[in-house]
Amino acid sequence: MAAGSSRILRYLLFAFFGVMVLYFISSSSIPRPPIPAIPTEGFHWKGSTEGPTVDEVGGEKPGALNGQITSTAAVKASVASSQPLGTAAPMTPKPTLGLSPTVSTEGKMNATFVTLARNSDLWEIVKSIRQVEDRFNRNYHYDWVFLNDKPFDSTFKKVTSALISGTTHYEEIPEEHWSYPDFIDQERARKVREEMAEKKIIYGDSVSYRHMCRFESGFFFRQPIMNKFEWYWRVEPSIELYCDIAYDPFKFMADNKKKYSFVLSLYEYVETIETLWDSTKTYMQKHPEHLVKGNAMKWLSDDDGESYNHCHFWSNFEIGNLNWLRSPAYIDFFEQLDKDGGFFYERWGDAPVHSIAAALTLKKEEIHFFNDIAYYHVPFTHCPTGDQFRLDHKCHCNPKDNFDWKGYSCTTRWFDLNKMAKPEGWEDEKN
Numbered sequence: 432m433a434a435g436s437s438r439i440l441r442y443l444l445f446a447f448f449g450v451m452v453l454y455f456i457s458s459s460s461i462p463r464p465p466i467p468a469i470p471t472e473g474f475h476w477k478g479s480t481e482g483p484t485v486d487e488v489g490g491e492k493p494g495a496l497n498g499q500i501t502s503t504a505a506v507k508a509s510v511a512s513s514q515p516l517g518t519a520a521p522m523t524p525k526p527t528l529g530l531s532p533t534v535s536t537e538g539k540m541n542a543t544f545v546t547l548a549r550n551s552d553l554w555e556i557v558k559s560i561r562q563v564e565d566r567f568n569r570n571y572h573y574d575w576v577f578l579n580d581k582p583f584d585s586t587f588k589k590v591t592s593a594l595i596s597g598t599t600h601y602e603e604i605p606e607e608h609w610s611y612p613d614f615i616d617q618e619r620a621r622k623v624r625e626e627m628a629e630k631k632i633i634y635g636d637s638v639s640y641r642h643m644c645r646f647e648s649g650f651f652f653r654q655p656i657m658n659k660f661e662w663y664w665r666v667e668p669s670i671e672l673y674c675d676i677a678y679d680p681f682k683f684m685a686d687n688k689k690k691y692s693f694v695l696s697l698y699e700y701v702e703t704i705e706t707l708w709d710s711t712k713t714y715m716q717k718h719p720e721h722l723v724k725g726n727a728m729k730w731l732s733d734d735d736g737e738s739y740n741h742c743h744f745w746s747n748f749e750i751g752n753l754n755w756l757r758s759p760a761y762i763d764f765f766e767q768l769d770k771d772g773g774f775f776y777e778r779w780g781d782a783p784v785h786s787i788a789a790a791l792t793l794k795k796e797e798i799h800f801f802n803d804i805a806y807y808h809v810p811f812t813h814c815p816t817g818d819q820f821r822l823d824h825k826c827h828c829n830p831k832d833n834f835d836w837k838g839y840s841c842t843t844r845w846f847d848l849n850k851m852a853k854p855e856g857w858e859d860e861k862n
């Protein structure tokens with residue numbers, strides 16, 4: 432009798448305990464409702480045209496089962512992360528995202544992201560990739576080309592391709608695009624590096640940096656993989672994108688007949704380009720046919736081409752037209768520069784090279800300032816001027832950091848040359 436009732440009591444206790452546990456699990460797995468938006472002036476909920484919703488990209492609907500599913504996924508993820516990358520760890524399959532309603536394959540441009548990187552750049556380039564995907568590419572799925580003077584290793588490929596929503600390509604650069612041309616006197620080049628090291632010129636003693644600058648100036652756009660595309664967007668490691676990009680910049684470029692674009696501009700370090708303008712003048716004399724009427728020469732020179740004022744677009748960000756870079760106008764320019772040897776006898780950067788070419792061989796209207804692409808590459812920030820713009824585009828940059836209107840920026844000159852109205856509030860950001 433006593434034994435029987437205590438057994439019943441035990442059963443009851445077990446049952447009660449079990450119910451409590453179940454209740455606890457299910458109530459803790461009920462998804463929290465979204466934090467209600469505080470309506471502010473000028474704030475709009477974006478409609479379904481904005482991009483795929485959670486349902487469309489295959490997310491689970493909130494419900495009792497949801498907790499179980501996510502916790503299983505969490506277990507899987509922790510198992511996966513506890514195993515070395517080389518083994519066949521169970522992985523969450525890459526969801527096949529449908530294109531968002533506003534973007535059909537027809538609207539997709541013939542375009543790719545492009546990144547030059549070393550294997551050791553992996554953990555810095557992934558930060559850039561994540562931001563590009565979050566702010567833009569998750570809705571567009573453009574391809575991404577990676578270029579390297581060495582083969583990419585499997586970790587680099589695995590990690591980057593998992594983050595990118597488009598097709599990824601990994602290519603090794605041929606030796607002749609990353610070495611001294613035979614006409615270069617390597618002894619002279621070595622002495623220059625020693626001198627620059629003593630003068631503490633940034634990257635002044637680096638051989639690889641010079642190969643990099645020459646490659647970005649003359650070869651990235653004619654790698655076989657790049658020949659498949661018309662448009663490129665260059666992305667470097669450790670950059671930030673601070674605002675949502677709510678439209679396709681490639682399409683904008685095409686629709687508005689743009690060929691080259693920038694977000695930051697500044698004066699180049701003179702010691703690295705002492706004779707770059709001399710070579711430019713040789714090119715201008717040899718190839719007057721490439722100099723376009725209505726170009727942006729006035730942005731480069733304050734004395735009609737006699738001297739260079741050192742203004743250049745910062746080329747670690749670029750959206751541009753590859754066919755322009757592959758045109759005789761650009762190639763003739765690069766070849767003149769290459770023959771003159773300044774990539775090795777000085778330390779010419781690809782930024783002034785691209786910039787001078789753009790300013791001479793394009794109409795100034797073909798060069799675009801992407802005000803709405805908020806960007807950081809150490810040590811400069813482009814944070815769009817105007818509070819409402821930054822709120823509407825969910826920006827996370829500090830307007831105080833905006834470099835656009837500072838004394839060392841060439842962007843004010845760009846606005847003046849093109850008679851563009853500066854955004855309200857620009858004067859407060861001057862200093």
Ligand SMILES: Nc1nc2c(ncn2[C@@H]2O[C@H](COP(=O)(O)OP(=O)(O)O)[C@@H](O)[C@H]2O)c(=O)[nH]1
Nearest residue numbers: 547548549552578579580581639643667668747
């Ligand atoms: N494959 C490869 N990429 C390089 C090398 N040096 C620089 N890069 C890449 O070239 C770009 C510019 O280099 P970075 O170090 O960012 O120069 P900075 O922005 O001028 O300071 C980045 O995308 C780098 O990842 C190199 O030796 N090999």
Ligand SMILES: *[C@@H]1O[C@H](CO)[C@@H](O)[C@H](O)[C@H]1NC(C)=O
Nearest residue numbers: 541542658659660661662754
């Ligand atoms: C993309 O552009 C490249 C370069 O202009 C061209 O060769 C290629 O055929 C284009 N591809 C498509 C699908 O239009």
Ligand SMILES: [Mg+2]
Nearest residue numbers: 667668747808
């Ligand atoms: Mg960089």
